[in-house]
Amino acid sequence: MNFRHEDYKVKYYKYASALGTKLNRILEIERLSFPEGHWNEEDFKRVIDYQDNYLLTVGSDDIYGFLILNSKPFLDIWNLAVHPEFRRRGLGSILINCLIENSRGRKIQAKVREKNLNAQKFFRAQKFRGSLLKGDETYDYPDEYEETYIFEWLPENYQQKNNLILPSTKNRIKQYFS
Ligand SMILES: CC(C)(COP(=O)(O)OP(=O)(O)OC[C@H]1O[C@@H](n2cnc3c(N)ncnc32)[C@H](O)[C@@H]1OP(=O)(O)O)[C@@H](O)C(=O)NCCC(=O)NCCS
Secondary structure (H helix, E strand, C coil): CCCCHHHCEEEEECCHHHHCCHHHHHHHHHHHHCCCCCCCHHHHHHHHHCCCEEEEEEECCCEEEEEEEECCCCEEEEEEEECHHHCCCCHHHHHHHHHHHCCCCCCEEEEEECCCHHHHHHHHHCCCEEEECCHHHHCCCCCCCCCEEEEEECCCCCCHHHHCCCCCCCCCCHHHCC
């Protein structure tokens, strides 16, 4: 089968209620994408409806992938997944390109688990720059104590001073700084 990018459309949602039964498809993609631990229906409703958050979906008649975004003060990707059967067809890239086109001077950021190599390769392919968060900044996955990578895309002429990743005040190696 031939897949053409022009066959896919991106839709924006500000409220989960606008999704109707399509939320079930999002939940299915979430479950297949994160078998070790995934958000449930209540999580999605709460997160989509959260202030300054948006859901983007990509698909044709059906939804094949989604992205959840917090838009202030920068574009922070809270969740991103493409249905396993539809991966490596450029759908994740379509979602990221949509953010880039609407970034209006804001940086774009995503946090990725250390073990999630596929997502790291994906963000590298989107020209995101990755760096390792240290110490207590790995708070996203505190139980497993898995390191977190932060991937950033910066718009042209972005002020470097806004981009400093400061060491955490509770950093494990804080004692070596004075
Ligand atoms: C990460 C994810 C969203 C990528 O979606 P996708 O639609 O397959 O991505 P694309 O087809 O746009 O990939 C673009 C490029 O990224 C790179 N890439 C994507 N997946 C890759 C993989 N598994 N291995 C190596 N490179 C990969 C490739 O360079 C690819 O281009 P190519 O196919 O021409 O080689 C998808 O793999 C996914 O849903 N993973 C599970 C959930 C997840 O980890 N989400 C991210 C949480 S931060």
